[in-house]
Amino acid sequence: MSRIIFWLALVFLVIFAIRSKIREAQKRHQQQFRQQQPPQQPAPSPSPQARSRSQAANDAEVMLQCAHCGIFYPASETVQANGRDYCSAAHAALPSA
């Protein structure tokens, strides 16, 4: 009878040891997963910031002053006429003062 109890206790101990090892492996796997995740999550986040920075750089492009009305406008929207820069084709068509 004592042998049966001994074997039962041994089996329980083995099962408990295996379960604890499985839990440790799962915890390690989750920790590795969590450690691998943070570098992946910040990676996409800097890109919008870089995009906003690049957009800010694009927004801060060269500004030109209209030869007719005097307003400042982006150089990409310039209308050149008679060697002068205008904000619009309408102002470029008007006779310069």
Ligand SMILES: [Zn+2]
């Ligand atoms: Zn103008």
